[in-house]
Each structure stands twice: as C-alpha cells, then as structure tokens.
Amino acid sequence: MSQTPANNPPAKKSANAIPRFAVVGHPNKGKSSIVATLAQDDSVYIDRVSGSTRTARHYPMRVDGETLYELIDTPGFQRARGALAWLTQHCQVVSQRPATVRKFCEQHKDGNDFFNECELLQPLVEGAAIIYVVDGSHPYGPEYEAEMEVLRWTGQPSLALINPIDSNDYIDEWEVALGQYFKTVRVFNAHTAPFEKRVNLLTLFGQLHPQWQTLLETAVAILQAERSRQHRQASETIADMLVDVLQHKEIQRLPSGVPSKPTEMALTKQYRRYLQQQEKHCRKRVEEIYAYFQLEREEHALEILDKDLFDQQSWYLFGLNKRQLISVGAAAGASAGAMLDLGLGGSSLLLGSMAGGLAGGIGAWTFSDKIAQLSIKGLPTGGLSLQYGPWEHPNFPFVLLGRALQHLRLICTRSHANRNTLSLDKQMEENPFEHVTAAQRAKLMAAFKDIRKGKQLAKHRLLLRDSIHQQIAAL
Amino acid sequence: MPKKSVSLNDLVRLDQQLQRDRETPLRQLQERDRAVGAPLRSEPKSRKLLAWLDNTAIRGRLPQLHNVEFSLGFWLGLAGLLIGLTAMSGLLLVDQQQPVNVLLFLTVFVGTQWLLLVLTLVVAFAVAMGGQLHLPLENLNPARWLFHRTFDRLAGNIRWEQFTPVVRLALLSWGQLFGVFFNIGLLAAMLIILSVVDRSFGWSSTMNISVEGLEAALRWLSIPWATWLPVANIDAQLVAATRYQSLQAQFGSAQVEAMRAWWPFLFACIAFYGLLPRAIMWLLLHYLYRRRLVRAFLHFPGVGMVLERMNSPLVYTQADGRETADRIELDKVALSALPANDKHFAINWAGALEGGAPDLLGQLNLSRASIASAGLNLIDDQKLLETINSQSAKQVGHDVIVLVKSWEPPLGELGDFLGGISSDTDCYLLLLPLKNCAIKPEEYADWQQFIRQQGHPRLALVSGSGGAAAEKTP
Numbered sequence: 001m002s003q004t005p006a007n008n009p010p011a012k013k014s015a016n017a018i019p020r021f022a023v024v025g026h027p028n029k030g031k032s033s034i035v036a037t038l039a040q041d042d043s044v045y046i047d048r049v050s051g052s053t054r055t056a057r058h059y060p061m062r063v064d065g066e067t068l069y070e071l072i073d074t075p076g077f078q079r080a081r082g083a084l085a086w087l088t089q090h091c092q093v094v095s096q097r098p099a100t101v102r103k104f105c106e107q108h109k110d111g112n113d114f115f116n117e118c119e120l121l122q123p124l125v126e127g128a129a130i131i132y133v134v135d136g137s138h139p140y141g142p143e144y145e146a147e148m149e150v151l152r153w154t155g156q157p158s159l160a161l162i163n164p165i166d167s168n169d170y171i172d173e174w175e176v177a178l179g180q181y182f183k184t185v186r187v188f189n190a191h192t193a194p195f196e197k198r199v200n201l202l203t204l205f206g207q208l209h210p211q212w213q214t215l216l217e218t219a220v221a222i223l224q225a226e227r228s229r230q231h232r233q234a235s236e237t238i239a240d241m242l243v244d245v246l247q248h249k250e251i252q253r254l255p256s257g258v259p260s261k262p263t264e265m266a267l268t269k270q271y272r273r274y275l276q277q278q279e280k281h282c283r284k285r286v287e288e289i290y291a292y293f294q295l296e297r298e299e300h301a302l303e304i305l306d307k308d309l310f311d312q313q314s315w316y317l318f319g320l321n322k323r324q325l326i327s328v329g330a331a332a333g334a335s336a337g338a339m340l341d342l343g344l345g346g347s348s349l350l351l352g353s354m355a356g357g358l359a360g361g362i363g364a365w366t367f368s369d370k371i372a373q374l375s376i377k378g379l380p381t382g383g384l385s386l387q388y389g390p391w392e393h394p395n396f397p398f399v400l401l402g403r404a405l406q407h408l409r410l411i412c413t414r415s416h417a418n419r420n421t422l423s424l425d426k427q428m429e430e431n432p433f434e435h436v437t438a439a440q441r442a443k444l445m446a447a448f449k450d451i452r453k454g455k456q457l458a459k460h461r462l463l464l465r466d467s468i469h470q471q472i473a474a475l
Numbered sequence: 476m477p478k479k480s481v482s483l484n485d486l487v488r489l490d491q492q493l494q495r496d497r498e499t500p501l502r503q504l505q506e507r508d509r510a511v512g513a514p515l516r517s518e519p520k521s522r523k524l525l526a527w528l529d530n531t532a533i534r535g536r537l538p539q540l541h542n543v544e545f546s547l548g549f550w551l552g553l554a555g556l557l558i559g560l561t562a563m564s565g566l567l568l569v570d571q572q573q574p575v576n577v578l579l580f581l582t583v584f585v586g587t588q589w590l591l592l593v594l595t596l597v598v599a600f601a602v603a604m605g606g607q608l609h610l611p612l613e614n615l616n617p618a619r620w621l622f623h624r625t626f627d628r629l630a631g632n633i634r635w636e637q638f639t640p641v642v643r644l645a646l647l648s649w650g651q652l653f654g655v656f657f658n659i660g661l662l663a664a665m666l667i668i669l670s671v672v673d674r675s676f677g678w679s680s681t682m683n684i685s686v687e688g689l690e691a692a693l694r695w696l697s698i699p700w701a702t703w704l705p706v707a708n709i710d711a712q713l714v715a716a717t718r719y720q721s722l723q724a725q726f727g728s729a730q731v732e733a734m735r736a737w738w739p740f741l742f743a744c745i746a747f748y749g750l751l752p753r754a755i756m757w758l759l760l761h762y763l764y765r766r767r768l769v770r771a772f773l774h775f776p777g778v779g780m781v782l783e784r785m786n787s788p789l790v791y792t793q794a795d796g797r798e799t800a801d802r803i804e805l806d807k808v809a810l811s812a813l814p815a816n817d818k819h820f821a822i823n824w825a826g827a828l829e830g831g832a833p834d835l836l837g838q839l840n841l842s843r844a845s846i847a848s849a850g851l852n853l854i855d856d857q858k859l860l861e862t863i864n865s866q867s868a869k870q871v872g873h874d875v876i877v878l879v880k881s882w883e884p885p886l887g888e889l890g891d892f893l894g895g896i897s898s899d900t901d902c903y904l905l906l907l908p909l910k911n912c913a914i915k916p917e918e919y920a921d922w923q924q925f926i927r928q929q930g931h932p933r934l935a936l937v938s939g940s941g942g943a944a945a946e947k948t949p
Contacts, residue, residue: 026883028921040792043793062791063790064513078887079887079888081888082888141880143883226787454639458770
C-alpha cells in the first residue's frame, strides 16, 4: 500500500495550535445533531425536547493519538440578555470585550444563573472558533440578537450554520439576519448532508483562521481516506460472508437403522440458522465499520430487511426478477454450450450455445422454490450420510447479495445524527440489480456457481468485493 | 523482529485467530492491529502478518504446531527410509536360490515409481492451475493420513476448505519427500546387502522378449550415465549371458559371475529414475507449495481487513464514552383551558405574536394594543414586573397571560421573569403555534417540563393550537 498523506499520522503540534470549534446557539436547534454528524458519533444524545445537552462535550479528531481538531458541543443559551447586560456593565472599551467575557466566565462558572453561558463561552475564551447554529424551519426572532452579540464580544472567528430541521421555510429570513453578524453563513442539514458536504464544511471551518487551513485540509484528506477504507472493508466483509454462506452445507452421518426424517429436519433448520447468523453478523460488522454502534436496538424495525431471508415473497425485491433470472440462466447455459462449440471447432454451427441458452433459460423458469437440496448417500462402512446444502436456487445468491447491498446503502447514506429506525424509502425499494448489466449478472452467476463448488475462491472473492465496491461508489 | 517465512502452522493460526476476531468489537480490533502495524510500516505484507499473528494469536495448544511441518517431514522421511530398506531387503533376500529378476526389479522400483510420478505431476499441475482434479491414488499418500491426524488433533476446528489447494500441494510435496527417502532406503539396502550377501541378477520373462530388444531398451535407459559412469552400462553379452528360465536350478560359474555385474546398472537406475526425479519433484512441489502457501496466507478471507487496520492510522472523531441524558424527567403538567376571567394582563413574550396566530386574541377579549411586550429588554421586563405586582397588590383580579412561541424552547430568562410575578397571581403560559402549523408533541413536552420546573404555584399551560384539544385538560 502506498503511503499517502492520509495514511501517515500527522506531525506533533502544540496543544494551542489545535483548531477548536464550539458549536453554540439557542437550545434545541440541532447543535448536537451537527456535532454527531461531523464527528460520526451515534452516541451523542439527541432529543427533540430542549436541554438535552447540559455540559460542553468535546469531540477531538485523533489520528494515531494526535489531535487534528476538536469540536465542542455546548448547551444552548438560557440567559443571553442577562449575560450581555453584565458584559456591557463591566466593559467600556471595545478592546477589553474578550477579557470581559473571560471575567464573566470566571465569575459565574460556579453559579446556577449563567451555568449554560459559562459552559458555552468557556471554549471560546480558550480560543475556539464559533459555529453558531440556528433552525431554518423556524422564523428568526429578536431574542437571538443578544446571543449573537454576546458571541461577537468574544472576538473569535465565527460562521453560522442554518440547520433546516423540519423544513426550509425560513432559510432566506435567517440568511439576512445572520449576515448582519457573521461573514460566512451556510445551510447544512445535519440529518441529510452527504459525506462530501460534511467534509466540505470542515474545510470551511479551516478557513476561519489562516493557521488552521492546512490542518483541516489534512484532516479532510484523512477522513476521505478513512471513508474509502470503510467502503473497502464493507465490500470485503460482504464478499467474505457470501463466499462463506454460498459454500455452506450441513452434514450428518447416521448409523444404519436410525430413521433419517428427524435428522433431515434438523439439518434444514441448522442450515437456515447458520445463514441467518452469518447475515446478521455481516450487518453488524458493516454498521461497526461505519461507526454505528447503537443500531442494535433498532434491528427489529428494519422493515423489509428484517423479513426472513427465506421469505420468498421478498426475494424478487432483493434478488433477480423472473426476467433477469431467465436471462442469467440462459447466459450461463449458452456459455457452457459455447465451450462445446469451441471444442468442435465451430462445426456445430453454434448449436451448442443455442441449446445451452435455451436449456438454461427454461431451467431458471421452472426451478423449484427450494433454496437447497437434501442428499442422502449410503456409506461404505454402513449407515447414511445426510447433507443439506449448498444452495440450489439460482436466485438465492442474488437475494443474499441484494439484501446486503440494501443494508449497506442504508448505512452509507445515513447520518450519525439520525436517531430514527433504519427504513427503506421509495428509492431504496428499487431492485439492487436493476442497473447491473446482463453480462455482469451472468458473470456473478458463474462466480456463485464456482464458489458453490469451492473453486477459485480467492478470485471470486475479489470479483464480488469489487462489484460491491462499485455499487457503493455509485451511491 | 518478525520471522521471515510463512508455515502451514501460521495459516492454521491465522484461521483460528480470524475466527476468534469475528466476535471482537471492531474498535478493539482497530486499536490492537494498529498498535502492531504502526512500527512495521516498511515491512512486506507477509512479515507484517506474521508479526501480527505473534502478537495476537493466543497461546495454548497452538505452539505445539510450531514444528509440525518439520516433524511431519521427519516422520515421513523415516517411514520412507524404513519402507525402502524393507522393500529392497525383501526383494533381495526372499529367495536366495534364484537370481533377482531384473525385469521385476525395474518394474517394481522404477516403473511403478514413474507411474506415480506422472500421476503426481498431473495432479500438481491441476492444483497449481486452480483446478479440482482428485485421483483416488491420492488417498494412498502416507502424508495425507499423518497430516490430518496431526492437524486435527492439535488444531481442532480448522476451515479446511479455505486452504485446500495449499494442503494438497503440501501433501504432494511430502509424498515426494517420502519417495526420496524411500529411494535412499532402496539404495542403502542394496549397498548393504550386496556387500555382505552374494546375490546375482538375471532376467527371465514369459513374454517374448529378445536379447537385442532388451539390450536396446536397457542401453536407452542408461543414456544419462553412459558416458561418465561406464561401470553401470549394460552390453549385449551380459544380457545374453544372464538370461535364465524361471525353474532353472543350476547356473554355470561364468553365468553366475556375469549375473553379479548387473548391480551397478540397477543401482544407477534407482538413483537416476527413482531418487533423482523424486528429489526434483520434491523441490518443485515444495516451491509450488511455498508459493501457494504465501498466497493463501496473504489472501485468506479477512486478511485484507487486518492489513488495512495495521496500515491505516487510527482515526477517532468520537467523544470518549457514551453521552446519556442527565435531564430529570418530571411528571408532565396537564394543559389548562383558556382562562374564563376576562381581566387579563397579556404579555407578548419575545415577539411571539409576530410569528403566531392572532385569532386567539378575540377569544381572550384582547386587543393587540393592550398587550405588553417583554423578553426583549431586561429593564423593560423589570418595569413590567413591577406593574404586574403592583396591580396584584391592589387586588384588581387580573390574571397574567404570557403569550409564548411554542416552537422555541422555554429559556431560563422566561423562568426568571415568571419567578418575579407574585405567587398570588394566576399565571398562564399560552403556547402560540407557528403560522400554519400545529404544536408538536415534543414542543408540548418541553413546555410541560418547564412549567413543572418553575416555582410559581399558580402557573398553568394553555395551548393556543386547536389541534391540541384532545390533550387539554377539561
């Protein structure tokens, strides 16, 4: 692997040089959501009821232990007018304003009246930049002026973010109001902002101070490299799961005279349980890769994804539809027939390919609904060997892959501020193989068949990994 | 310092460690693997992985596997040597009355070995090309039995399907090692026995083989050493002189003397057609096995992730520890109906009326002009409080209605203001909905919580949203 700057830990620097950004504002305007999204931290407590953040919480970006920047989530203003009154009373000279704010914090930090103000102003006194957050779905009000004025007193570099929590109705109004106090105003929806927008925002943070720009650019490069790594790791995790599951079989030997029926049922059950466990484990790993650690409690609400893997009614949603299935079957049959044609030096007038294609297509159409078959063999030493699996149904590997892809898409496009249960919107309900070409589907089918037989596993694992990676890249 | 070469033992350890890692949280794996990988930045992949294994793989029965390849080689070599010694001794000593039939000797010790060699080549080629060819003869490989017995006993739950080609090449390679020592055993037994026992060699066949034909065939066989080892060459005279019938009991002294002259040729045949090809084959298969082993080691499912974790910096953007709500959930207060009293002291808090619905004013018998403003200037708020409290002292019977923005959270400033109102005064917080919107349940919850936190005994919450009628207390 080449050593890109994103792979190297940053050089050591003094604590004072670390860019720090305090996310401040009115209570319940999405400060914690913005921090959760930027810090990719789903442990941030976010509530629609105000006052969920009582104390300042720090979110340093650490790379091999070195801090590149720090986000600070703060409680909302409670008595901005009171604080401003105190500041005005204690300062007559404009140049003394930052020092007065420091004095304000020192004087009130142990009291109850200005607890929130001290918590949010203290990081600013210590050199943090201001990220002022408002809600673009609610109108501007005069009560915000005192907050912005207090922030101006700190003399720290600042920018304002309009977070449209429920709608964009009042964004224009806010842009005008905020423009009076902040040089830079941006709209940033913490719940829907894609990754690129998040890192762009961090780049923008870097522009608040000339010395921070390089560090923030390094941080962004590292985050982008980390994102690519996450995609690669997720692709590899899913490919590994597929290779494992598609080869899986349950075998049980029975002594002569023992009835086989109960064992047959037990094997079927074990096979299904194994597949479900592997799929669940894969999902959990993918979530961990993208730093989602709190999603377990929401597993039950995965809607369609939570439908049983063996629920064939949902198969066409994730796997191939009948038409795609027939075309894949026909392509696989034709390629087998083509080998025959090749062996006969073309003297068969491509009859092999045609017959193979026809047989493959009909086979796919008339295939039984069983995922796998039970086979019973007599043993030379007496008794029976019962085997359930590997898979038989041509759609099964596509269903498995399709389900994994859907889950991956949900995770990839989700924000860490989102506390809702994972759900599939209309766009997600689109068949994951809709935009995959017939040739690619046939190639996948050939790989699945090889994996089933344990052939060229390493090669096919790479093929699957790359196919999945392509799908993520296309998001 | 990580060790340099990969062994089959490492592959087994790798499999077991990766299986164990499946249940370990990813964050923990990232920290562990980066700690191992960071100092090895410039090392090649295989050495990094070996170092990773040494640092992570748990101790226990696995160290016993450490020398398993050497042990297997040793035991197979020893077995080959003993079997070779026994086989040659058997052939030379079983019937000393009769000469050893050269044709039988060559068929058993050269022909059979060549047949096995060709089959091995076919299988090795198929395995090296990633094919799946299985020959029943593979089951006869002594290495196979010894290998499975050893590994199953020591390593237990191994996913053999993940390294089948490696194991097959290993078995083929060990099979050749067995063959090398088998041939050494043959040659050693031949030398020892012929130095102490007077054995003669001849040829006899029920097939119609002519002296000239056999001589030509043997000369062809001796091409590799013909020029530099003349003593091991065969001539037509010797072939003619050592022909015997199977039931022949008497041999002339000249014939017996001639019969002794076969052994250098036979020795050379075993050396050149038994030992040498086996040794070459062993080296070739060992090379293929090593190559495949390293490939399997580096491409084992999960290894890509391990290397990725080792090579990538540990990036954390999250806070330490999980944040929990430290807010105390209080019982919610019930919503009250609009006050029946028509003497109100109405206050427009922080410009709530500007964004809210004015329809309510009619219901409350309020005109816009009669509504005081507060929540904008502290001095004005103070004056307003003084007015309210002086009215209260005069027992005029006014209640106070504070019109607030339901969509904004209640602030401490409002709490301070309400705290300044005399506790004898009925006080209502009237939640105004945002234009064209209903008040949301979480907004109610927020304000209900706020009311509960205030010390004012006669403070009530009133909804100004028709949509919330169901939640109002009658």
